[in-house]
Amino acid sequence: MTSLPPPSAKKLGLVIDLDTCVGCQACVTSCKEWNTQGYSAPLTDTNPYASDPSGVWLNRVHGYEVKEQGQDQSRIVHFPRSCLHCEEPACVTVCPTGASYKRAEDGIVLVNPETCIGCKLCSWACPYGAREYDQSQGVMKKCTLCVDRIYNENFEPEDRQPACVKACPTGARHFGDLGDSTSKVSQLVAERGGYDLLPEMGYKPVNKYLPPRARRDATNSPAEALPRPDGSAFDRLFQWADRVLSPRRADGRTSDLDHSGKLEG
Amino acid sequence: MHPAYSVILFTTATGAGYGLLVLLALVGISHGEATTIAFGLTSMVIALGLISIGLLASTFHLGHPERAWRALSQWRSSWLSREGVLAIVTYVPAVLFGVVWSGLIHAPDLIKPLAVITVVLAMLTVMSTGKIYSTLKTIRAWHNPWTVWVYLTFALATGVTILAAITSVFGNFPAFLVYFSSAWMAVALIVKVLYWRSVDAAPRDLTMGDATGLGRLGKVGQWELPHSVPNYVQKEMGYAVARKHAAKLRKLVIAALVLAILLMLSALVVPHAALLSMALVLFASVVQRWLFFAEAQHVVTLFYGAEAA
Numbered sequence: 001m002t003s004l005p006p007p008s009a010k011k012l013g014l015v016i017d018l019d020t021c022v023g024c025q026a027c028v029t030s031c032k033e034w035n036t037q038g039y040s041a042p043l044t045d046t047n048p049y050a051s052d053p054s055g056v057w058l059n060r061v062h063g064y065e066v067k068e069q070g071q072d073q074s075r076i077v078h079f080p081r082s083c084l085h086c087e088e089p090a091c092v093t094v095c096p097t098g099a100s101y102k103r104a105e106d107g108i109v110l111v112n113p114e115t116c117i118g119c120k121l122c123s124w125a126c127p128y129g130a131r132e133y134d135q136s137q138g139v140m141k142k143c144t145l146c147v148d149r150i151y152n153e154n155f156e157p158e159d160r161q162p163a164c165v166k167a168c169p170t171g172a173r174h175f176g177d178l179g180d181s182t183s184k185v186s187q188l189v190a191e192r193g194g195y196d197l198l199p200e201m202g203y204k205p206v207n208k209y210l211p212p213r214a215r216r217d218a219t220n221s222p223a224e225a226l227p228r229p230d231g232s233a234f235d236r237l238f239q240w241a242d243r244v245l246s247p248r249r250a251d252g253r254t255s256d257l258d259h260s261g262k263l264e265g
Numbered sequence: 266m267h268p269a270y271s272v273i274l275f276t277t278a279t280g281a282g283y284g285l286l287v288l289l290a291l292v293g294i295s296h297g298e299a300t301t302i303a304f305g306l307t308s309m310v311i312a313l314g315l316i317s318i319g320l321l322a323s324t325f326h327l328g329h330p331e332r333a334w335r336a337l338s339q340w341r342s343s344w345l346s347r348e349g350v351l352a353i354v355t356y357v358p359a360v361l362f363g364v365v366w367s368g369l370i371h372a373p374d375l376i377k378p379l380a381v382i383t384v385v386l387a388m389l390t391v392m393s394t395g396k397i398y399s400t401l402k403t404i405r406a407w408h409n410p411w412t413v414w415v416y417l418t419f420a421l422a423t424g425v426t427i428l429a430a431i432t433s434v435f436g437n438f439p440a441f442l443v444y445f446s447s448a449w450m451a452v453a454l455i456v457k458v459l460y461w462r463s464v465d466a467a468p469r470d471l472t473m474g475d476a477t478g479l480g481r482l483g484k485v486g487q488w489e490l491p492h493s494v495p496n497y498v499q500k501e502m503g504y505a506v507a508r509k510h511a512a513k514l515r516k517l518v519i520a521a522l523v524l525a526i527l528l529m530l531s532a533l534v535v536p537h538a539a540l541l542s543m544a545l546v547l548f549a550s551v552v553q554r555w556l557f558f559a560e561a562q563h564v565v566t567l568f569y570g571a572e573a574a
Contacts, residue, residue, distance in 0.1 A: 097339060
């Protein structure tokens with residue numbers, strides 16, 4: 001049934017930390033690796049070893065350049081993008097067959113590959129580009145929140161997490177119940193000001209993004225902020241060595257380094 | 266949006282078929298039984314043929330056409346499902362109407378009630394087609410109050426012009442039909458122009474900064490794509506080839522419709538000009554539908570480098 005179930009108390013989802021994501025793509029490849037043999041299997045590729053490879057991936061990591069006010073240099077933000085398991089997903093309600101559905105018990109949005117007719121309308125309805133059509137299977141694929149891991153009793157409890165979360169080397173991905181305000185993920189969102197993507201579309205994403213922290217970059221700091229000579233014996237030794245080693249100039253003076261590291265004179 | 270040929274054929278052919286069906290039912294309501302069995306059967310076969318070809322074409326772009334029957338199940342939430350259900354239900358009164366109206370079975374009392382049901386269901390089916398697109402908030406050019414009216418008016422304009430063309434072949438071509446079909450083409454043209462004006466005037470106020478939420482930090486630009494070759498999302502939702510020719514193609518649609526109206530009016534003198542008029546209005550219908558897809562920008566393009574959507 002593609003009519004939405006009543007809102008569930010449990011809202012499983014991801015919290016993605018844009019401050020610590022380094023864009024290593026480990027979550028992307030571990031997602032592909034798990035899901036090509038999991039619920040949505042297989043995630044097929046076309047011409048994987050040729051010059052124009054393409055394929056179905058459920059998680060993509062973009063790189064954006066942000067020009068902040070008052071900063072000379074842009075900062076790079078790595079931005080993982082996958083299904084946000086919206087509370088009111090249009091991808092589900094537009095589905096004519098009932099293959100797309102939102103689970104009443106935990107809010108996970110899934111596609112049943114046995115009943116999907118491959119009309120692609122759900123991918124048109126999603127503003128986040130979360131759904132990718134599998135050309136060779138003829139059905140739509142999307143993030144399953146590793147539904148076949150998180151409840152898997154064959155796994156140790158600590159492994160019952162989505163593959164992307166387990167793979168992240170910087171701990172930038174967090175999995176949990178965003179419907180429970182006392183959960184770790186909910187507290188993280190509250191603490192760090194986690195936000196929704198495109199809230200104006202009205203689909204109420206469950207996944208949240210933690211904004212990058214304020215920039216702390218010493219190379220952009222003014223010269224005054226760099227350490228100044230303190231007149232110690234070591235300092236004098238280094239100044240003497242600098243004078244001796246610096247090439248002599250025509251006017252008989254040695255060149256000198258100023259505090260900002262630029263050559264003077 | 267990628268303009269899939271099967272979807273363009275589907276929407277224009279079924280539109281013309283339902284438009285013709287509505288007109289035949291109206292003829293049935295006003296004039297009773299068809300003048301001849303040949304005329305009645307020919308026009309009914311053309312109407313139902315266009316509808317059936319269109320519906321078949323719609324299954325060509327499916328990954329699993331053999332599962333198409335499943336699309337009839339979710340009419341509670343999905344306009345695509347509602348359209349499928351309505352399309353199939355419409356066959357019942359339409360075929361029965363065709364049988365009694367063409368005079369295959371002589372039952373004049375049934376013509377009117379069957380015609381009324383056929384008109385209502387056919388119009389609802391075309392409206393549902395338009396609703397599939399107009400309810401998608403992700404595509405601003407579709408999420409527009411004019412979208413459904415474009416679908417309805419082009420269905421009627423193409424349908425009535427086909428009826429005029431069939432009538433010109435069977436002789437007995439009333440002047441009223443010339444004026445009526447010209448008027449519907451003019452209405453379709455006006456509605457389409459109003460649609461374009463509305464779409465062009467709509468603000469594109471979402472940016473890459475809004476999509477990523479990084480706009481709170483500063484100006485956001487694309488630094489690196491997540492993949493080295495275009496993926497499904499870019500190919501399906503990021504289609505932009507047509508936009509550079511859009512202005513020319515819009516003029517082509519307008520010119521074709523104006524010429525179609527002039528040709529239809531000239532059918533007062535040379536009846537067979539209605540055939541050319543029909544060809545032109547069908548051409549205009551296909552081109553404007555192609556543009557409807559090709560010009561539409563999807564919000565997801567913001568993640569892939571579009572500055573505004």
